[in-house]
Each structure stands twice: as structure tokens, then as C-alpha cells.
Amino acid sequence: MSKHTTAIFCEAHPEPPFWRVQFETLNLPRPGCFLLADFGGPLREVLFPAGLSAGGFSVLVPPGHPVQRLLPGETVDLLGPFGRGFQTEQVERLLLVAEAHLLPPLLPLLEAAPMVTLVLAAPTRALLPPARRFPPSVELHLITQDGSVGYAGTLETCHGADSPLLEAVQWADRICASCDSAFYPKLARIVRQQRLNPPANFAQALIQIAMPCGVGACEVCRVQTVNGERRACTDGPVFDVLDFGL
Amino acid sequence: MIELAPNHKFGLPIATPVMPAAGAFGYGDEYHDLVDYRCLGALVTHPISLHPRRAAHPPRIILRGETLLIHTGHPNPGLNAILRQFRELWARLGLPVILHVLAANPAEMVEVVDKLAGETAIHGIELGLDEHTSVEKALALLRSIRLNSDFPVIVRLPFSGVATLAQPLAEAGVDALTLTSPPRGVLPLPEASGDGSPPLMRGRLYGPALFPLLLHQLHTWIPRLPVPVIACGGISSTADARACLALGASAVQLDAVVWRHPDLLATIAKELAYDAGNTAL
Numbered sequence: 001m002s003k004h005t006t007a008i009f010c011e012a013h014p015e016p017p018f019w020r021v022q023f024e025t026l027n028l029p030r031p032g033c034f035l036l037a038d039f040g041g042p043l044r045e046v047l048f049p050a051g052l053s054a055g056g057f058s059v060l061v062p063p064g065h066p067v068q069r070l071l072p073g074e075t076v077d078l079l080g081p082f083g084r085g086f087q088t089e090q091v092e093r094l095l096l097v098a099e100a101h102l103l104p105p106l107l108p109l110l111e112a113a114p115m116v117t118l119v120l121a122a123p124t125r126a127l128l129p130p131a132r133r134f135p136p137s138v139e140l141h142l143i144t145q146d147g148s149v150g151y152a153g154t155l156e157t158c159h160g161a162d163s164p165l166l167e168a169v170q171w172a173d174r175i176c177a178s179c180d181s182a183f184y185p186k187l188a189r190i191v192r193q194q195r196l197n198p199p200a201n202f203a204q205a206l207i208q209i210a211m212p213c214g215v216g217a218c219e220v221c222r223v224q225t226v227n228g229e230r231r232a233c234t235d236g237p238v239f240d241v242l243d244f245g246l
Numbered sequence: 247m248i249e250l251a252p253n254h255k256f257g258l259p260i261a262t263p264v265m266p267a268a269g270a271f272g273y274g275d276e277y278h279d280l281v282d283y284r285c286l287g288a289l290v291t292h293p294i295s296l297h298p299r300r301a302a303h304p305p306r307i308i309l310r311g312e313t314l315l316i317h318t319g320h321p322n323p324g325l326n327a328i329l330r331q332f333r334e335l336w337a338r339l340g341l342p343v344i345l346h347v348l349a350a351n352p353a354e355m356v357e358v359v360d361k362l363a364g365e366t367a368i369h370g371i372e373l374g375l376d377e378h379t380s381v382e383k384a385l386a387l388l389r390s391i392r393l394n395s396d397f398p399v400i401v402r403l404p405f406s407g408v409a410t411l412a413q414p415l416a417e418a419g420v421d422a423l424t425l426t427s428p429p430r431g432v433l434p435l436p437e438a439s440g441d442g443s444p445p446l447m448r449g450r451l452y453g454p455a456l457f458p459l460l461l462h463q464l465h466t467w468i469p470r471l472p473v474p475v476i477a478c479g480g481i482s483s484t485a486d487a488r489a490c491l492a493l494g495a496s497a498v499q500l501d502a503v504v505w506r507h508p509d510l511l512a513t514i515a516k517e518l519a520y521d522a523g524n525t526a527l
Binding site for chain 2: 003004038041042043044079209210212213214215216217218219220222229
């Protein structure tokens with residue numbers, strides 16, 4: 001019965017383009033793992049921690065999310081933590097790769113290694129979080145589709161000689177990504193091109209899709225990998241990126 | 247004990263009238279951290295086919311109000327792999343295991359039951375029929391199980407096929423009927439743009455809105471059927487389960503609500519047991 005727990009809603013404040021919501025709980029998920037929260041809808045909501053502390057965790061949710069209807073002190077019914085999270089033990093140079101709207105699950109990793117580089121992509125500058133949000137020790141490389149700041153292009157097209165992504169992949173000894181799953185076969189190709197014989201889990205990719213049950217019962221969250229179909233909720237949601245491309 | 251197969255030579259007794267529906271609960275131990283299995287009447291497995299089946303292309307789920315539209319394609323690794331992986335677990339579970347089987351035709355069904363010969367951890371078969379199953383095909387599938395195995399047979403009827411299939415199957419000797427599998431529905435994809443006809447997703451409907459439809463089916467058909475009926479569709483509380491049992495259902499199956507409230511299975515089982523004067527659960 002250890003996977004059924006509650007959390008106490010503490011506060012919510014805007015952190016554009018999201019709201020940061022703080023919960024107190026003893027059952028903390030590790031980065032990349034998730035909880036299923038009951039906010040009254042027909043399905044539980046998937047919550048990835050965006051911040052972890054001794055007594056609780058925070059999540060970043062879009063405006064209008066049902067969590068904003070909670071009052072401080074209210075309890076939330078949780079299932080979890082579920083899934084296989086990021087493995088970042090004994091890493092010196094950690095590369096994080098994200099699209100801005102999928103960044104929150106990577107935020108707990110910003111200080112997970114002595115040296116951290118974040119490659120962050122968005123359609124335009126206005127959709128990027130301000131640089132002051134990140135710890136000063138994090139090296140930030142921005143990619144915008146309209147070229148309003150940083151490298152002009154997208155993660156998909158970011159493979160020129162001056163690409164910040166290629167250089168960062170060469171530098172890193174671990175990569176954690178949170179992007180659209182359509183990008184992962186491309187990332188797998190880049191990893192294979194830039195690294196000779198990368199070890200298992202050198203590059204890890206988080207899949208964010210609907211996971212109604214969290215335990216592998218509903219079969220809604222199946223993802224196609226080179227090793228066949230896998231369930232995101234129990235086999236992931238963090239996979240070796242090489243599972244997505246030979 | 248509740249007998250789901252009173253006319254079968256071995257019977258299919260269950261301790262409580264509450265069980266998960268096929269497709270809601272996996273194959274066995276997925277919910278071991280969240281559900282008290284001692285409260286379940288039986289384990290009804292995820293739909294299993296003779297050969298492996300792949301998942302449907304995403305998206306596989308759409309929410310519309312309280313209603314879910316789901317199309318998974320019933321992915322499963324095939325009967326051989328399932329038996330290899332789960333037969334020992336099923337033997338340890340301590341409750342009846344009902345295998346939910348999908349079969350395209352009677353010949354495939356014969357292959358399935360041949361492979362199940364000697365599987366002592368399996369106590370019954372629930373045959374899943376789709377909307378397009380004719381009476382002749384349904385009877386042929388039932389006959390292919392009957393002639394080739396000793397398992398009690400439950401047939402889960404398609405929502406739109408109760409009127410045509412229920413009585414012929416009951417007369418042909420099915421042990422019990424599950425009313426019903428989730429009805430089919432179609433919804434436009436949420437991200438569809440306004441130009442042209444929107445892309446549609448087809449699937450099965452789940453949610454409390456189905457409960458009145460279930461009660462209508464039970465009210466119409468239980469008085470006419472000489473076999474036990476298991477109620478399935480939109481049940482989301484003890485009051486819902488009581489209403490089904492009051493209409494004559496022998497047991498209830500909970501479907502998608504289990505994902506939100508896994509403990510509801512045990513809660514309903516305990517409250518129904520309390521109604522019956524049994525406080526041991």
C-alpha cells in the first residue's frame with residue numbers, strides 16, 4: 001500500500017509561462033519519476049517534480065490547471081512515485097536538452113553535477129524562461145526558431161558546424177533530454193555520430209504522454225522503441241535515447 | 247460464495263462480487279502496491295490473443311468531460327508469452343483467474359484452448375466479442391471452447407449486440423454473460439484545426455455516463471436470461487454496484503475508474519460484504 005499517499009498543497013505563484021505549485025509530502029519522486037494526482041477529473045493528472053526539497057516537491061503547471069483551485073493546507077490524493085527516472089549518479093559534465101514547454105522535469109537536475117549545460121529551444125524569445133531563473137553555474141545555450149535570441153533554428157535542424165547541441169554532446173558525460181518524442185531518433189543519431197560507442201544510458205530521454213494508470217495496466221502509454229513496444233509508465237518514462245534510433 | 251457457473255461441472259465460485267474488467271487491471275500484479283487482492287472476487291486479465299498484437303497508433307485517449315474515449319488496440323505479447331510470464335503468479339494469487347480471450351475465428355479459439363490445456367492456475371475464460379460478431383460466429387466460438395476444454399465460459403457481449411447475442415448464447419450453454427463491453431464512439435482530435443473535416447479518433451467509451459445505459463441493459467435482459475450476468479460499464483461507487491446487484495447481476499466489473507481509484511475495488515467489496523452481514527473482509 002506504499003504507493004497511495006497524500007500531499008499538502010502549500011502555495012502557488014506565477015513563474016511565467018507556468019505556475020509553480022509547492023506540495024509537502026514524505027513520498028518524494030526522484031527526477032524523471034512521476035506522481036498521479038487526483039484533482040477531481042476522470043483521470044489523475046501526471047505530475048513531474050520540477051523542484052525537490054527535504055519536505056516536499058514543486059511542480060510547474062500551465063495557467064488554468066486544476067491545481068490552482070486548491071486552497072493552502074488542502075490535501076491532494078497521490079499515487080506513486082512511479083516509473084524509471086533519470087540516472088545522474090557520478091556525473092561530472094551533465095548536458096540537459098529541452099524544449100521550453102517540456103523543461104520542468106529537468107529542473108531538479110540543474111545542480112545534479114558539478115558542470116551543467118542546458119540547451120533550451122523555443123519558437124521565440126518570449127517563450128523562454130528568463131536566464132536569471134537558472135543557477136549561475138549553469139551554462140545556457142538558447143535556440144529559437146525565429147532567431148530572436150541564440151542559435152536560429154530548432155532542435156531538429158540544429159546540426160550545423162556552429163551548433164551548440166553538437167558541441168555540447170561531445171563535451172558531456174551524461175545527457176538528459178525532455179523534448180517532443182519525434183526529436184529523439186534525431187538525438188540518437190547525433191549521439192552515435194558524436195560519441196564512439198556510447199555506454200548504455202549515456203543519453204536519457206523523457207517521454208511525456210498520457211499515463212492514466214501509472215502501473216502498466218491500461219496500455220495507453222505504449223511507445224515504440226528499437227527493442228519493441230514499451231510502456232512509458234513502467235519501462236520509462238525515462239528511456240535510453242538509443243532505444244529510439246539505431 | 248457466489249457461483250458464476252452454476253451449470254458447469256466444476257463451477258466458478260467467487261468470494262466477492264467485485265472484480266476488475268478486462269483491460270483495466272493488467273495481467274495480475276500491476277496493482278500489488280495499491281489493491282488488496284483478497285477483496286477481489288476474481289482477476290479478469292487484460293485481453294489476450296493467440297498471436298502478439300501491437301498497440302494502436304497514438305493518440306489512444308481523449309477526454310471529453312467525464313467521458314474517456316480509448317483505443318489501445320489491445321496490445322499483448324500473445325498467449326504463449328503471457329502464460330510463461332504469469333502462470334506462476336496466478337497460481338500464487340489465491341483467487342480465481344479469468345482469462346479474457348480475443349479470437350478472430352473458431353480455429354484460432356481452438357488453438358487458444360489447446361494451449362490452455364492443463365493450466366491449473368486459470369479458472370475460466372471470458373470471451374470478448376466485437377460489435378460485428380454475428381450470432382453464428384459467436385456460437386461457433388463458444389462451441390470451439392466447449393468441445394476442446396473444460397473451462398467455464400463467460401462471454402462479454404458488445405454493447406450493441408446484446409439483443410441479438412444474449413439469448414442464443416444462453417441457450418447454447420454459456421455459463422455467464424458480461425453486460426457489456428464499452429460502447430464504441432468517435433471524437434474529433436483535440437488538436438485538429440478548423441479547416442476541412444477534422445481527423446477523428448475511434449475507440450471505446452468509458453466513464454460514469456455509461457452507468458444509466460448499463461442499468462437499462464440489466465433491467466431489460468436479466469429477467470430474460472437463465473444464466474448469471476456480470477455488470478460492467480460506468481460503475482464508480484458502492485451505490486452503483488448495489489443497483490446492479492439489486493437488478494439481479496451476480497457480480498460487477500470496474501473498468502477505467504480503477505485507474506483513478508484503485509482502492510475502490512476493495513472499498514466496494516467490503517461495503518457489499520457488510521451489507522450481506524459479512525464483516526470478515
